[in-house]
Amino acid sequence: MNVILNTDAATMSPIALFLQADWVVKFVMIGLLLASIWTWAIIVGFATKLGRTRKKVERFERDFWKAEDIDAFYRIEGENDLPIARVFAAGVSEWRRSTASGAVDRDGTRERLATSMGAAVAGEIDKLSDRLNILATVGSVAPFVGLFGTVWGIMRSFTAIASAQNTSLSVVAPGIAEALFATAIGLFAAIPAVIAYNRFSHGINRIEARLNRFADGFHATLSRQLESETRR
Template identity: 85%
Template sequence: MNPFFNTDAATLSPIALFLQADWVVKGVMFGLLAASIWTWAIIFSFWRKLGRTRKATEVFERDFWKADDIDAFYKTRADEDLPSARVFAAGVAEWRRSTQGSVIDRGGTRERLATSMGAAVANEIDKLSDRLNVLATVGSVAPFVGLFGTVWGIMRSFTSIASQQNTSLAVVAPGIAEALFATAIGLFAAIPAVIAYNRFSHGINRIEARLNRFADGFHATLSRQLDRER
């Protein structure tokens, strides 16, 4: 018989431990496994999303700084689904609103440009960070949920000792093994979530710094153009 499917809890088979667990511990295990699957789905999708965003942003900024005509570049590239493109579009939109009158307030225009692009950067970072809170929640809560299952399983083991009036290891070992397995599943869900959260937070911070540098550079370009306006 395959030991993985053996229902003898002494084999420490994961399936055996799950099947022989109390219904409360089973619920804890099932919830933690679901959280682990959800975590890995987020990790893979987030990893691909950050990679695509980083590469596309590099291409967009490289093409922008090579462009000779900002208006022409705006017509062809402002609608791209990229954080840098939306920051760029926010800057151009504010520039057009602030310079359409006959009298231009240079100081006010510079402040509004900085505010508009800063808000665009913050909005893009909020969207990129949308599901990071799930990783943070799983990473912080899963060990305690597993610990709850462990405590419940150990309580059940002590109940078995009291009802059977037998302190042999054979009586208490299955319940303790089930209880510890709940903690193991909690750690299995939490550890990847914490590692991924820290790694992705670092990646988002780098993208935010890049967007802020792009916004500052574009602001300087528009500021020089503003000095030439009459």
């Protein structure tokens, strides 16, 4: 038996599907659309911030290793609002506190320097990672929210079949289309969020590795200076 379903294309348009949907499905669609807009705003802002931070960190590190006087460089760049500058400032501050007295504990100073700069790196990475949890949440939750709208729409379609006592596709097609549209919106919100989360996590890991390498190099520089000063 051939079943012919004559459905107007305008009726199956996204706007028509939204307007014809049940209020529960509408609520799900609106929530997913708002989540998608929020996700894209975070993606654009975070991508800009991450790219700008990476370039400035590279410039700061290049200038630091070219500098001949650490104190002079600190006076110029020590108050810079960059993750690597804060790691640098943490190391300089701990160095000055540890060497302020006459007797210097070399092992204790090295340990405090490593701890201070390690804590600074962790704190800066936490700040950079802010809002990534939103992308992770949208990426993991949005498909299930869309699936809830799908289940609700299909339940509504079966209710329409029972009310009309008619198993024709023309009775159930609108409800099923609305339900599947909710799933599509859920995927539309989730897929960019997951991709962006993975890419940004990779970018932050690269910055963290760069900060740790800088902290290790700076620690080695201060350790050598500590050795030369204690021999005097």
